[in-house]
Amino acid sequence: MKVQFENLEKGEEIGSRDISVTRADLVRYAGASGDFNPIHWNERFATEVGLPGVIAHGMFTMGAAVQLVTDWVGDPGAIMDYQTRFTKPVPVPDAQGAENPATGGNVISVSGTIGALDEEARTARVDLTVSAPDTEGKEQKVLGKAQALVQL
Amino acid sequence: MSETKGINPEIVGRVYPAREVFQVGREHIRDFARAVKAENALHFDVEAAQQAGYADLVAPPTFAIILAQKADAALIQDPGAGIDFSRVVHADQRFTHHRPIVAGDELSTEVHVDKLRAMGAGAMLTTREEIKDAAGQPVATCVSSLLVRGES
Numbered sequence: 001m002k003v004q005f006e007n008l009e010k011g012e013e014i015g016s017r018d019i020s021v022t023r024a025d026l027v028r029y030a031g032a033s034g035d036f037n038p039i040h041w042n043e044r045f046a047t048e049v050g051l052p053g054v055i056a057h058g059m060f061t062m063g064a065a066v067q068l069v070t071d072w073v074g075d076p077g078a079i080m081d082y083q084t085r086f087t088k089p090v091p092v093p094d095a096q097g098a099e100n101p102a103t104g105g106n107v108i109s110v111s112g113t114i115g116a117l118d119e120e121a122r123t124a125r126v127d128l129t130v131s132a133p134d135t136e137g138k139e140q141k142v143l144g145k146a147q148a149l150v151q152l
Numbered sequence: 153m154s155e156t157k158g159i160n161p162e163i164v165g166r167v168y169p170a171r172e173v174f175q176v177g178r179e180h181i182r183d184f185a186r187a188v189k190a191e192n193a194l195h196f197d198v199e200a201a202q203q204a205g206y207a208d209l210v211a212p213p214t215f216a217i218i219l220a221q222k223a224d225a226a227l228i229q230d231p232g233a234g235i236d237f238s239r240v241v242h243a244d245q246r247f248t249h250h251r252p253i254v255a256g257d258e259l260s261t262e263v264h265v266d267k268l269r270a271m272g273a274g275a276m277l278t279t280r281e282e283i284k285d286a287a288g289q290p291v292a293t294c295v296s297s298l299l300v301r302g303e304s
Contacts, residue, residue, distance in 0.1 A: 019189060032187035033218055049238070058242045063188030063214040070192050070213065075204060077194070077252035079213040083295075085244040148213070 003073050005122050005152040014072045014112040014126060019064045021056050021092055022105035029060045043094070052135045055089040056106070061142055062086075065110045065130045069148045072112070072126075080123070081149035088140045090132045108132045108142070115147060124150045156268055156275040159300060160234045163265045168226040170260035173286075174219050178255040181209045188212055201254070208255035216247055220281040220294040223261035227279065235277070235300065243276060243297040250290040258286040266295075273302025 026040045035057055038045040046054050062084050070076045095104030108130060115127035128146035131139050178198070185195035193200040194210040201209050228237050253259070260283070267278035281294040 025187075025189075029187040032183045033221070035217075035221060059214060059217050059245065060188065062245060063184075063190075063212060063217075066213050067188065067190050067192075070190065074192070075194065075210075076190070076192055076212055077204075077206065077210045077249075079249065081246070081248045082213050083244070083246035086242055 003152060005117075005119075005124065008114055008117055008124055008152075010114050010117055012114045014114065015068060016109070016111035017068055019067075019108040019110060020105060021060065021064075021090065021108060023054065023092060023094060025105070026054070026056060026060065026092060029057055029063075033057070033059060035059065051089065052091050054092050054094075056092050056108075058086040058089075061090055061108060061130065061132075062146070064108065065128055065143065065146060066148055068110050068112050068128065069126050069150060073150050073152070078151045079148050080151050082147070084128075084130075084146040085144040086142070087144040088134065088142045090142050091135050093135075106132055109139075112148075122152050124152060126150060156270055158234045158236070159268060159275055159277065160232060161268060163227070163230075163233045164268050166227075166265045168223070168230075168263040168265075170223070170262050170284075171226060172260070174222070174259045174261070176211065176253060176255055176257040176259060178209050180218075181211050181215065181255055184215050184218065185212050188214065198255075206252065206254050211253035211255075213247060213249070215253055216249075216281075216283055216292045216294050217245070219259060219261045219283055219292075220296060223263045223281050224279060224296070227263055227265065239274075239301045241299045241301060243299040245297075246295045248293040248295075250292060253283075253291060257291070259283050259291060271299060275300045275302075 116125040126148045130143040262282045264280040283292040
């Protein structure tokens with residue numbers, strides 16, 4: 001089912017999803033991106049620099065969140081512009097009990113709505129709401145002004 | 153220069169030319185796509201990408217961060233810039249795609265230092281990475297703001 005520009009309305013929801021993130025995911029992202037900052041894998045280092053513990057790469061969250069838009073439009077090449085602010089860290093605690101290192105972690109919630117439509121350019125701006133629980137379990141907005149401009 | 157955290161204000165306007173050519177491989181794209189939990193076939197299946205009109209596998213929308221951060225090393229390692237990387241926090245990020253990045257691209261990245269301003273006890277540094285292909289045509293523009301934290 002292809003997205004048709006003519007059928008879109010401002011304010012319309014494009015969907016939502018939950019993205020799990022574990023220490024294993026952060027190691028994988030570090031390797032794929034080349035971002036080996038120890039705050040994303042070393043608890044001792046993260047705590048020493050004043051963080052609550054290991055946190056996700058902001059760019060992991062930004063990169064994973066936009067998949068909602070890619071899957072909605074069906075073509076990653078249609079995303080012409082994508083921006084965000086990193087407002088709060090996503091803590092990624094280790095597994096409790098640690099029988100499996102791929103457990104533990106956190107869950108990032110993503111939802112998207114059509115924020116603007118440009119008829120002349122045939123573009124839609126998708127505004128993403130991205131949140132995750134902090135160390136107290138309180139849901140926090142982790143990205144601000146997360147907007148993807150999609151060519152249709 | 154306490155108001156900009158010891159960062160040399162003369163770096164504003166400076167351009168760090170591309171130091172190397174980045175050859176985009178299919179496995180780069182597949183690995184990065186898995187790392188951001190992307191599932192779209194155009195990242196993994198060459199035939200699907202070609203049927204959709206692309207020369208080869210299409211990179212996810214935030215793939216250019218690999219090139220941007222690699223190129224930023226020229227600035228961060230410049231002893232004349234005075235940036236203490238251990239105090240750097242990623243504040244915001246934007247990608248503007250002039251065309252999608254595909255496997256087989258040979259890309260070079262130039263770093264522009266656009267802005268430096270005091271932010272409380274710290275400083276906000278804005279850089280722009282211009283990515284071009286082998287023919288010198290623009291592929292992507294990345295704009296990154298880094299917050300260099302003050303003494304805590």
